[in-house]
Amino acid sequence: MSDNPISLSRYLIEQERRHGHIPGSLRLLIEQVARACKRISRAVSKGASSGILGSAGSENVQGEVQKQLDVIANDVLLEANEWGGHLAAMASEELEQIYPVPHRYPRGEYLLLFDPLDGSSNIEVNVTIGTIFSVLHLADGVRDVGAEHFLQAGRDQVAAGYCTYGPQTTLVLTLGHGVAVFTLDSEQGSFVLTQEGLRIPESTREFSINMSNMRHWAPPVQRYVDECLQGRNGPRGKDFNMRWVGSMVADVHRILMRGGVFLYPWDRREPDRAGKLRLLYEANPMAMLVEQAGGMATAGTERILDIQPQNLHQRAAVMLGSREEVALLQRYHAEAQ
Numbered sequence: 080m081s082d083n084p085i086s087l088s089r090y091l092i093e094q095e096r097r098h099g100h101i102p103g104s105l106r107l108l109i110e111q112v113a114r115a116c117k118r119i120s121r122a123v124s125k126g127a128s129s130g131i132l133g134s135a136g137s138e139n140v141q142g143e144v145q146k147q148l149d150v151i152a153n154d155v156l157l158e159a160n161e162w163g164g165h166l167a168a169m170a171s172e173e174l175e176q177i178y179p180v181p182h183r184y185p186r187g188e189y190l191l192l193f194d195p196l197d198g199s200s201n202i203e204v205n206v207t208i209g210t211i212f213s214v215l216h217l218a219d220g221v222r223d224v225g226a227e228h229f230l231q232a233g234r235d236q237v238a239a240g241y242c243t244y245g246p247q248t249t250l251v252l253t254l255g256h257g258v259a260v261f262t263l264d265s266e267q268g269s270f271v272l273t274q275e276g277l278r279i280p281e282s283t284r285e286f287s288i289n290m291s292n293m294r295h296w297a298p299p300v301q302r303y304v305d306e307c308l309q310g311r312n313g314p315r316g317k318d319f320n321m322r323w324v325g326s327m328v329a330d331v332h333r334i335l336m337r338g339g340v341f342l343y344p345w346d347r348r349e350p351d352r353a354g355k356l357r358l359l360y361e362a363n364p365m366a367m368l369v370e371q372a373g374g375m376a377t378a379g380t381e382r383i384l385d386i387q388p389q390n391l392h393q394r395a396a397v398m399l400g401s402r403e404e405v406a407l408l409q410r411y412h413a414e415a416q
């Protein structure tokens with residue numbers, strides 16, 4: 080570790096002033112989100128000692144029973160970001176409607192979307208969870224911001240990232256010019272740059288899917304996973320390993336760090352739904368990060384970042400990671416059409 084680590088603040092100032100990659104208002108937004116993630120990390124790490132585990136006794140628009148930490152993380156992100164003057168509104172997995180910045184605060188040019196706590200089913204068992212966020216630009220001249228202003232294709236995101244709450248608290252961020260990783264130095268209480276210019280290996284021996292859903296998948300996914308399971312004597316000519324954490328942030332972080340392919344595909348349990356994961360605040364930010372790191376992210380035959388959203392909480396099939404694997408999955412879907 081260099082004796083003069085680069086803090087998140089310095090990194091963002093250099094992205095603004097040296098590279099001209101971002102305006103000051105976006106720098107401030109990212110710093111506020113990072114500050115909120117540090118607060119969420121502290122709440123998560125207290126776990127059962129603080130009596131905030133377990134159900135909140137309410138249901139969200141997804142039809143999921145909310146955990147107390149889902150609600151706490153959501154409130155931390157709203158409070159941390161509503162007064163800064165850089166946002167017009169926010170959208171969250173945990174809020175049915177959008178959250179316009181209250182009139183008592185100045186409004187800005189950005190829209191912030193987030194999954195405040197991803198992997199909630201892992202909270203009580205002390206497995207890595209996280210926060211996923213996405214930043215869009217509000218169209219010029221909009222006075223009354225509405226849900227329709229959030230319905231932008233993922234390729235229009237100006238920034239995306241996630242924070243993992245695990246053995247380390249890491250912030251993984253893209254501003255559209257590559258992917259940088261920051262690790263929380265808990266003694267300093269600040270995020271320090273630990274990796275930049277991240278590249279996902281083109282090929283892999285590791286796939287990530289919830290195998291218990293196998294009988295529900297469409298043929299192209301069945302075909303792909305079946306070939307992986309045949310190993311070196313099958314058409315892929317190599318043995319594969321399988322990992323499934325059940326927190327998208329943990330599975331995607333592993334793939335960004337060492338390669339692999341993550342799949343949460345459509346399945347016939349909910350035929351009218353594209354899949355379980357939400358497009359605007361799970362699939363899109365992760366797809367931007369993966370593409371910025373040289374990987375691929377497809378919904379089957381369509382690039383995830385090209386999907387034109389129809390509603391705030393719509394789902395998307397997600398297959399992302401090492402280019403070789405995702406390209407093969409995309410080919411299998413095209414051949415099945």
Ligand code: AHG
Pocket residue numbers: 143172194196197198199200289325326327328343355
């Ligand atoms: P969330 O906790 O934000 O609702 O998201 C959970 C998602 C995602 O994190 C993970 O990849 C997936 O659910 C796991 O789904 P299964 O439990 O069906 O495997």
Ligand code: MN
Pocket residue numbers: 141143172199
């Ligand atoms: Mn949820």
Ligand code: MN
Pocket residue numbers: 194196197198327361
């Ligand atoms: Mn999630």
Ligand code: MN
Pocket residue numbers: 149172194195196197198199
């Ligand atoms: Mn969530």
